[in-house]
Amino acid sequence: MIAVDRTSQLPxxxxxxxxxxxxxxxxxxxxxxxxxxxxxxxxxxxxxxxxYVGDTLAGVCEFETTKYQSKRDMRRGTRAGTxxxxxxxxxxxxxxxxxxxxDKSKVGIYIGVTExxxxxxxxxxxxxxxxxxxxxxxxxxxxxxxxxNNPAGEIALNMGIxxxxxxxxxxxxxxxxxxxxxVQMLRLKECDLAIAGGVSESIHTFGIFASFKSQGALAxxxxxxxASRPFDTARNGIVVAEGxxxxxxxxxxxxxxxxxxxxxxxxxxxxxTDATDFVLPxxxxxxxxxQMALDRGGLTPDRINIVxxxxxxxxxxxxxxxxxxxxxxxxxxxxxxxxxxxFIGHAMGAAGALELAGNLPAFQDRVCHAxxxxxxxxxxxxxxxxxxxxxQELPRVDYILNNSFGMLGINSVVIVxxx
Amino acid sequence: MTPAEIREEILDILSEIAPDEDLSSIDxxxxxxxxxxxxxxxxxxxxxxxxxxxxxxxxxxxxxNLASMGSTVTYLEPKMRDIVNA
Numbered sequence: 001m002i003a004v005d006r007t008s009q010l011p012x013x014x015x016x017x018x019x020x021x022x023x024x025x026x027x028x029x030x031x032x033x034x035x036x037x038x039x040x041x042x043x044x045x046x047x048x049x050x051x052y053v054g055d056t057l058a059g060v061c062e063f064e065t066t067k068y069q070s071k072r073d074m075r076r077g078t079r080a081g082t083x084x085x086x087x088x089x090x091x092x093x094x095x096x097x098x099x100x101x102x103d104k105s106k107v108g109i110y111i112g113v114t115e116x117x118x119x120x121x122x123x124x125x126x127x128x129x130x131x132x133x134x135x136x137x138x139x140x141x142x143x144x145x146x147x148x149n150n151p152a153g154e155i156a157l158n159m160g161i162x163x164x165x166x167x168x169x170x171x172x173x174x175x176x177x178x179x180x181x182x183v184q185m186l187r188l189k190e191c192d193l194a195i196a197g198g199v200s201e202s203i204h205t206f207g208i209f210a211s212f213k214s215q216g217a218l219a220x221x222x223x224x225x226x227a228s229r230p231f232d233t234a235r236n237g238i239v240v241a242e243g244x245x246x247x248x249x250x251x252x253x254x255x256x257x258x259x260x261x262x263x264x265x266x267x268x269x270x271x272x273t274d275a276t277d278f279v280l281p282x283x284x285x286x287x288x289x290x291q292m293a294l295d296r297g298g299l300t301p302d303r304i305n306i307v308x309x310x311x312x313x314x315x316x317x318x319x320x321x322x323x324x325x326x327x328x329x330x331x332x333x334x335x336x337x338x339x340x341x342x343f344i345g346h347a348m349g350a351a352g353a354l355e356l357a358g359n360l361p362a363f364q365d366r367v368c369h370a371x372x373x374x375x376x377x378x379x380x381x382x383x384x385x386x387x388x389x390x391x392q393e394l395p396r397v398d399y400i401l402n403n404s405f406g407m408l409g410i411n412s413v414v415i416v417x418x419x
Numbered sequence: 420m421t422p423a424e425i426r427e428e429i430l431d432i433l434s435e436i437a438p439d440e441d442l443s444s445i446d447x448x449x450x451x452x453x454x455x456x457x458x459x460x461x462x463x464x465x466x467x468x469x470x471x472x473x474x475x476x477x478x479x480x481x482x483x484n485l486a487s488m489g490s491t492v493t494y495l496e497p498k499m500r501d502i503v504n505a
Binding site: 070071072075076131136137139140141 | 435436437438439440456460463464467470471
């Protein structure tokens, strides 16, 4: 029996639960494959080449793209739309909902994105170069592909959903932000079912790679699988990844009414802002965000069993997050920390949602997956309880806390509970 | 290009625009919309591809000539007769 938290005292129509998960990650295109890869230490990072930047590394997703989308629509749309359609369709399929009879006007789509439109803009500029930059050769598809709601809108078109759809631009906190938006809209009764999470098509824009490289924050390693190495002394930056992870969220009252398989309950969340720098994190604000999420859920730090860290493999970012974590979780001896980016790289808008998903099976198997590629732990990142290189079985897992932070100082935390 | 070559070129463009469709049984006298799942953006794709591949300009007021394979080939023949098929 789990001790009471604040959310579990709310009426069932104010409690929000996860009833389906659809995902594609560089090391698995469904939750079972993804989890297996995380437990087996299997990386999804590979050699990659992109125009102008040349040879680099990336996390690349492989899944059956035509299972839920026609080739015609794939050509018309974007990669963000395609990974989103896959994840949304899988999330609904796995939720056990009687989808043909679901009122599509009461379904909301809330998709977190780090950025959107760079891929298509770069492609068009590259294309019209062959025509001496004559803009009459610029594609009429450019605007529908680059409007900020595109990934959510493509999901709506594909699945016939007529409720609200939009994206939430929240840098690399976007996956958490999408989930949080879904929870809020369900509590406000703006929808009866939410498809929420995040997507990333970022490996298809050379600008992301080039900008990280110019910033001195693009990872390199002769072995691609060892390039993403948060907390290690030899970490040298970010591996960019694509991906998608979307959740079917429902009010507990609705989930109970249809006897749904409830995967977890979202018990708390928080978002705040550093307001100190464009790129450098602020551990004081991160700690405040963590504390806000704990307080809102009526939880003390020692109630959390696993913290899924945001750490991206940059020199400053990882150690700054560790300062925040030490401040909040000092003395929590049974708490374990892990990191998913060490396996798949940084899936940008999808990162927060994917990193939470990969940890959820721990509610059943009580195993905390590791952070891999730590050969020499940076003393500044030596969190007590950091699970390094090998998974660790825990006596019990009731609460998982998921960190996701992003540029312009956006911090987000989501806390979920075993149900 | 001969009318037959223009027809082949249009089929090639259509295979890119509508990759899920079976184009082998296109009836030249029936409209594309009757036979294929096509909307105004797809017709703009035909216009754009002809411009990119052959620098053929189609004024907006003449888009209606692209309704069927037959009308398209008839309309394009004078514009493309001097183009040498690559």
